[in-house]
Amino acid sequence: MLIRSAVFPLLLASGLVLCNSAPAAKAPAASPSATASPAAASPALKTTKPVVDQTAQTIILCYHRFVDKIRYPGTEIRPADFEAQMKALKDHGITVIGMQDFLAWKRGEKSIPPRCAIISFDDGWKSQYEVAWPIMKKYGYPLTLFIYTEGVRGGLLGGGEAITWEQLADMRDNGVDIEAHTATHQDLREGHSIMEFAAGAKKTKKKLTGPEYEQWLQNEVVAPKQLLEQRLAIKVNCFAVPFGNYNDHVKEVARNAGYEAMFTVYGQALTYNSPLDSLGRYAIEANKPKVFESAMKTIGTSTGGASAVAEVGSTNLSTQPADGDTVRTALPLIKANVSSLGQIDPGSLQMRVSGLGVVPATYDGKTGTVTYQVTQKLREKSCTVILSAKSEGKKIEAHWTFGIDETAATTSTSPSPTRKK
Numbered sequence: 001m002l003i004r005s006a007v008f009p010l011l012l013a014s015g016l017v018l019c020n021s022a023p024a025a026k027a028p029a030a031s032p033s034a035t036a037s038p039a040a041a042s043p044a045l046k047t048t049k050p051v052v053d054q055t056a057q058t059i060i061l062c063y064h065r066f067v068d069k070i071r072y073p074g075t076e077i078r079p080a081d082f083e084a085q086m087k088a089l090k091d092h093g094i095t096v097i098g099m100q101d102f103l104a105w106k107r108g109e110k111s112i113p114p115r116c117a118i119i120s121f122d123d124g125w126k127s128q129y130e131v132a133w134p135i136m137k138k139y140g141y142p143l144t145l146f147i148y149t150e151g152v153r154g155g156l157l158g159g160g161e162a163i164t165w166e167q168l169a170d171m172r173d174n175g176v177d178i179e180a181h182t183a184t185h186q187d188l189r190e191g192h193s194i195m196e197f198a199a200g201a202k203k204t205k206k207k208l209t210g211p212e213y214e215q216w217l218q219n220e221v222v223a224p225k226q227l228l229e230q231r232l233a234i235k236v237n238c239f240a241v242p243f244g245n246y247n248d249h250v251k252e253v254a255r256n257a258g259y260e261a262m263f264t265v266y267g268q269a270l271t272y273n274s275p276l277d278s279l280g281r282y283a284i285e286a287n288k289p290k291v292f293e294s295a296m297k298t299i300g301t302s303t304g305g306a307s308a309v310a311e312v313g314s315t316n317l318s319t320q321p322a323d324g325d326t327v328r329t330a331l332p333l334i335k336a337n338v339s340s341l342g343q344i345d346p347g348s349l350q351m352r353v354s355g356l357g358v359v360p361a362t363y364d365g366k367t368g369t370v371t372y373q374v375t376q377k378l379r380e381k382s383c384t385v386i387l388s389a390k391s392e393g394k395k396i397e398a399h400w401t402f403g404i405d406e407t408a409a410t411t412s413t414s415p416s417p418t419r420k421k
């Protein structure tokens with residue numbers, strides 16, 4: 001294609017590659033286009049599923065090279081800027097989780113925090129190992145790599161800036177999730193121009209179709225998974241599509257190869273129901289700081305929403321009645337001590353009682369005690385109290401429930417403050 005042939009050298013020269021591109025120093029990645037599809041589908045095992053938070057949301061961030069002097073803003077970022085972003089995630093209450101935790105959540109096997117981010121590095125650059133990984137370790141963040149196998153040092157496209165197999169092994173040993181990103185990083189769709197690479201030979205540009213294309217596609221989609229799995233003795237179940245260009249056929253091939261999830265570079269908030277064969281990632285670039293900001297915004301901020309509430313165990317509040325107790329009166333005295341919660345804004349204290357709603361509780365600042373004497377008989381056999389307050393700008397909440405049995409024998413007297421949940 002004319003456009004493609006015109007664009008290709010330009011990409012190499014300028015580093016304007018859209019997403020997962022192979023920067024020039026390492027070796028020309030191939031044509032800008034998208035590919036891959038999520039694989040998928042291990043047979044769904046039906047077992048009793050734990051309760052997972054289906055309202056949680058995740059963003060996936062994608063980085064390439066970490067350099068102080070930006071020459072290719074499309075694929076590079078300054079280490080200091082990267083670190084500031086990692087800190088910002090933490091400051092905004094976004095939890096960085098591993099890819100496998102995310103997939104387990106998608107399968108309904110485990111829960112994840114309400115607002116999460118996954119950090120991924122693409123293509124396999126040594127600055128990922130030398131510069132960015134130490135920053136990830138400093139924050140204790142899990143990391144996912146998407147590697148195109150011919151781009152590893154020693155491969156057909158693995159130049160001096162490429163990551164080495166030894167570095168990959170070290171990262172594997174330290175918990176980094178290593179996943180596939182094709183063999184030569186090209187547009188995987190049939191009929192698109194690709195570069196053919198051969199050891200010691202000049203690369204040639206081609207358009208593959210029919211059986212020749214299918215053979216090549218297998219080599220791009222299936223072989224890298226096998227190579228990574230065998231060379232590193234790992235399980236590979238994720239496939240990142242170069243440039244995000246792919247189609248249904250590529251998806252099918254990837255799925256048949258055993259990939260459970262496929263990734264593009266169309267950033268979006270991922271939900272419980274996001275299809276596993278088109279999980280969009282945000283490509284973070286040096287010249288587009290707003291992309292990071294908007295990625296964080298797509299999953300909300302810590303200044304609003306239910307997720308901003310910190311739950312406090314009621315036992316810390318020496319509540320009366322205690323959680324789980326049964327009292328013999330429908331007119332109980334409800335008390336809690338909030339002095340363990342730090343600086344409370346007294347005006348923000350609020351007590352809610354099931355069947356009554358917000359009640360006019362009184363607060364004694366000297367003892368830190370919040371008290372409410374129920375004046376109207378509680379009708380239900382159990383009563384839930386929610387106490388909320390603001391402490392240092394954050395909303396905190398405690399919930400507890402006690403039973404009411406006016407006919408109970410004298411054995412269960414009211415409050416037994418020592419009882420624990």
Ligand SMILES: [Zn+2]
Binds near residue numbers: 019123181
């Ligand atoms: Zn890439």
